[in-house]
């Protein structure tokens with residue numbers, strides 16, 4: 001009896017989160033067929049896409065058949081928005097008056113994509129977030145602070161609702177500035193918060209420099225949920241955050257067009273669970289398109305949100321790159337694990353001087369060196385026919401004495417971890433841009449001349 005109760009308390013949905021993979025798969029196929037048929041019947045965009053491929057919903061009978069369904073890319077979602085009904089376009093599967101939520105993508109390039117959701121979809125959003133927050137230890141007794149701008153980006157909106165759904169007490173830190181947010185956390189003794197890795201580090205910095213508050217010593221935040229950037233899955237960045245706040249830091253991954261599809265659990269297994277109850281996540285070989293089931297092989301993540309109705313997300317090409325982990329997670333969930341989180345974007349992984357490089361590899365190095373500030377910027381340019389890569393960094397004021405040693409360590413580590421030589425520019429402390437939502441630290445100027 002007691003063991004059963006303990007198990008019930010460990011998971012948001014004990015039945016789904018411990019279901020054997022083959023059962024989960026059965027359920028995924030069943031739901032996949034349903035959402036495919038829904039989109040085929042109601043969305044002109046999807047019907048056109050499938051008809052052009054000569055595909056009818058009835059053609060999908062098994063898990064193996066799923067790959068026959070054409071993928072959808074972000075650029076396609078942008079194009080449909082020129083069509084009716086305004087402003088979403090013809091992938092909308094419900095009457096316009098059913099839409100209750102407007103969001104738009106916060107991508108760092110291109111025109112934003114608008115995303116409609118019904119109230120039922122919004123419930124589904126918060127359900128997905130409830131899985132992840134519960135897995136990170138959020139309970140009724142928690143007082144959660146949300147230091148983010150509540151606006152058109154989905155960001156932590158669903159985190160807010162999910163925390164309430166679990167029964168936490170939620171404090172919206174919307175329009176407050178960073179100092180006011182820190183003081184509010186102190187005043188109310190909040191014990192959990194959600195923010196981007198950049199902002200988590202920036203807040204700690206502001207607390208110390210401007211307010212003389214050491215978050216680890218003077219504040220009560222003990223768990224932090226990150227999103228928006230890969231930092232919480234990059235070990236050196238995670239450790240910096242955990243040390244600065246004296247808190248556990250957990251990662252989560254999602255996207256406006258997809259939903260919250262992956263999360264780190266309290267066991268911190270060095271990777272993220274995919275939510276196999278609400279999504280069908282497949283890894284695909286970048287060159288051949290073959291589905292990858294075995295661990296240790298990198299592939300592009302293709303995602304179906306199995307229950308999202310207003311504007312379905314079916315076989316969405318996320319362009320994120322990941323690989324399956326070898327071992328199951330000690331937390332006991334049967335939801336599969338991706339190793340080390342998302343390791344890069346198929347688009348961002350670029351060749352510099354003939355070497356393949358992921359921006360996260362540079363972050364890993366910069367954040368692992370003591371005496372360097374958390375902010376940095378990478379510029380890739382062309383000098384004549386040759387690629388040129390510049391790394392801008394800041395040295396912490398109290399580490400200035402070690403400048404030469406820090407720079408030589410940085411150069412060595414960069415060469416070792418990324419196989420490239422860099423021009424290093426040291427900028428005055430506090431002069432590089434600080435970001436609250438999505439950091440733009442990697443700038444490839446070769447394409448624009």
Ligand SMILES: [Zn+2]
Pocket residue numbers: 265266267269273329330331332333
């Ligand atoms: Zn786990």
